[in-house]
Amino acid sequence: MEPGELRSVDRRIADVLPRRSGELIFEAEWEKRGFGLGIALVEQGLVPFDDLRWRVVSAISLWERANVGQEETFRFAERWLIALEKLLVDRGIVSREEIEQKIAERRARDG
Amino acid sequence: MNMPYQGSPLEGGEQYPVPEADLEARVWALESLLAEKGLVSRDAIDRVVASYEQDIGPMIGAKVVARAWVDPAFRRRLLEDATRACAELDIAGMQGEHMVAVPNSEGIHNVVCCSLCSCYPWPVLGLPPTWYKNPQYRARLVADPRKLLQEDFELDLPNDVEIRVWDSSAEIRYFVLPQRPVGTEGLTEEELAALVTRDAMVGVARIEPGAGSPR
Numbered sequence: 001m002e003p004g005e006l007r008s009v010d011r012r013i014a015d016v017l018p019r020r021s022g023e024l025i026f027e028a029e030w031e032k033r034g035f036g037l038g039i040a041l042v043e044q045g046l047v048p049f050d051d052l053r054w055r056v057v058s059a060i061s062l063w064e065r066a067n068v069g070q071e072e073t074f075r076f077a078e079r080w081l082i083a084l085e086k087l088l089v090d091r092g093i094v095s096r097e098e099i100e101q102k103i104a105e106r107r108a109r110d111g
Numbered sequence: 112m113n114m115p116y117q118g119s120p121l122e123g124g125e126q127y128p129v130p131e132a133d134l135e136a137r138v139w140a141l142e143s144l145l146a147e148k149g150l151v152s153r154d155a156i157d158r159v160v161a162s163y164e165q166d167i168g169p170m171i172g173a174k175v176v177a178r179a180w181v182d183p184a185f186r187r188r189l190l191e192d193a194t195r196a197c198a199e200l201d202i203a204g205m206q207g208e209h210m211v212a213v214p215n216s217e218g219i220h221n222v223v224c225c226s227l228c229s230c231y232p233w234p235v236l237g238l239p240p241t242w243y244k245n246p247q248y249r250a251r252l253v254a255d256p257r258k259l260l261q262e263d264f265e266l267d268l269p270n271d272v273e274i275r276v277w278d279s280s281a282e283i284r285y286f287v288l289p290q291r292p293v294g295t296e297g298l299t300e301e302e303l304a305a306l307v308t309r310d311a312m313v314g315v316a317r318i319e320p321g322a323g324s325p326r
């Protein structure tokens with residue numbers, strides 16, 4: 001990855017990023033991983049940024065329409081994850097079954 | 112923990128709130144699947160996260176400020192055309208918006224806001240803090256900057272210091288060039304950069320001598 005690439009993506013990320021992200025970009029480790037995963041997919045050319053971007057934007061606006069007056073419960077990373085997962089499924093990169101199976105395996109393992 | 116939802120939370124998106132443990136598990140599942148398929152390694156994710164946390168953000172602005180403190184010719188170029196001066200330091204990513212550095216001095220303190228929305232000099236400062244987007248901050252800063260700085264940021268400016276409020280727009284992004292603190296003559300450029308905070312570059316804080324510690 002060339003250093004410049006990330007910054008050229010950054011411009012567009014900066015536009016979709018937090019309406020309410022807070023001082024810290026990441027509140028929890030999973031937020032960090034989810035964010036990094038999405039950008040890494042773009043950096044590696046596996047998904048076009050605009051595809052991720054519009055999905056993030058629409059996940060946010062869907063949430064906003066459904067949660068008027070609840071703005072303080074908004075969580076950007078959650079909407080990002082929802083958009084990312086849908087993107088991966090729609091593009092056939094992973095299937096919903098694989099995801100659910102993976103989660104089930106882990107639950108079984110961790111009790 | 113709440114009841115785990117059935118299937119995926121992704122359809123619709125109104126199911127709320129999603130339990131933290133479920134979110135964590137979903138990210139972990141995606142990360143594991145992509146790594147197993149050889150598509151995205153965990154290292155690649157680490158690298159992305161590290162660049163966002165370290166390279167993009169206030170540190171970039173701090174480098175610009177420190178350079179301006181040690182290099183008068185650079186300072187002149189920065190005040191003349193900040194976009195171009197930042198490009199000298201290999202700060203890219205500016206497309207369309209013009210960066211303007213506003214210098215603090217003994218008699219003038221600058222502070223930045225965006226009264227219409229949340230325009231922010233992100234190429235040098237990274238992502239904006241929550242309060243920057245708060246309508247209260249925007250409105251109060253424009254109406255009575257001295258009071259807002261005092262009440263919300265504990266920044267007491269002497270009455271003879273003029274406060275200038277810079278209203279950013281989609282086209283022009285202002286950031287503050289703070290004064291170099293006294294007593295920092297012996298510091299290297301890198302040590303100076305470590306003193307520069309995001310808040311000082313927005314103009315809601317001053318850089319206290321000895322406030323930061325050299326890396």
